[in-house]
Amino acid sequence: MSATISSAGHGTVQVGTPRKAVIYRMVMPEHLCPFGLKSVDLLKREGFEVEDHWLTTREETDAFKAEHGVKTTPQTFIDGERVGGYDDLRRRFNKSIADPNAVTYAPVVAVFAMSALMALAVSWAMFGSLLTVRAVEWFIAIAMCLLAVQKLRDVEGFSNMFLGYDLLARRWVQYAYLYPFGEALAGVLMIAGALTWLSVPIALFIGTVGAVSVFKAVYVDKRELKCACVGGDSNVPLGFVSLTENLMMVAMGLWMAFRALT
Template sequence: MPKDSSQGNSSQKSVLYRMVMPEHVCPFGLKSKDLLERNGYEVEDHWLETREETDAFMARHGVETTPQTWVGDERIGGYDDLRVFFDLDPPEDERSDTSYTPVLAIFAVAALLALGLSWASFGMLFTLRTTEWFVSLSMTLLALQKLQDVESFSTMFLNYDLLARRWVRYGYIYPFLEAGAGILMTAGALLWLAAPVSLVIGAIGAVSVFKAVYIDKRELKCACAGGNSSVPLGFVSLTESLAMFGMGVWMLVKPFL
């Protein structure tokens, strides 16, 4: 523990060193202070106000980053270490590099938007259009993730998509097809164009995912939420593609029902 810190008897005392400079206030330092206080710790807050002071602190304590937190005589470490200390995250060696969180967040927002549109349009939360909007809005939001970095998306997409492997440009076109189909189906416009696009890309995607995961037994990340996605390729990815396929079929047959 730093020599200039107070030695209280309370187990609820902590010492925090963080960068607070005229042109830079470390966000992880602010997060560390907030996390400690929310867990009932009194924080002895030390500011490192110059680059020289920060470098000297790191050299003195043999650390490479700030902020640094001590609880009692134990150095906890930085913000990530503090989250482990409070059991908010697992230790680094137990963490998975995959997560369904990004795609689940998108589906949740799409569902709420669909419910909102249904309420605004019909005065009811649950209608047939709610389901249609949920699928079309999910497509649009997922496409938005891909369009942020089409190059990275296309690279990840090539790991498993059967058409993209034969025609590389498909990986660059796909996000625009998905976004266009999703927007048109949300609006209920040009369905003669949007429905076949949704059907085709959904079918290709479903076959590609099924082959990669269930036949070839490959462990891959899905490009569905963009090129930097941590979503594992599997059931959720297959469900997404089948939903697009089903939406395309439904939009084509709906006028005849």
């Protein structure tokens, strides 16, 4: 509810009147536009009263686009002025816009953070303690498995990016297809602590070849490439993180070999 107050020399001022926005978005049985939902949510969070118009058929949607000369929906109007789609709405409210081509370490951070939490959880469940040697082992092994899953989602895409810098894959292309399976197998065996005679050589081999390849591409040849460590569709730059991943596998392989021999 709004109220009015008098202000000397300024007439009457409305207090508490909600701002209004009008939005047109696709809501069809076979398609519910996610950006329409996000736009409505953003408007409400910004304090707007939303007049929500649903475009329930393809014909209705096409007619709306033709009428307003736009190519996409949703479309938001504020004070009779067309603001535009979801990204345009975020710009109006000075909010950041995600760049799909931006370089980011987010996928790698997510994998390592989740691996650490899972390792700590298993350590607590098994030993009643978070800080154990096995927790460190599980962290590396789980990280290997999660990274392998990212590659196995699209082996072809991974191989395309991997061939850009891996020295062995460039000489023997099939290695690019075998790598994710080797990483997954070594990780699973290391989690179980089984078949060390198999997991250790795999981890040492792929970790060493990977570390040498990354070091040469980044620090010797000075090339700016994307890392295939989290799959072929990532924007993670090849560099320190990629080198660290491979060195962790080497360290894990050496540690597991040492444990087996002592």
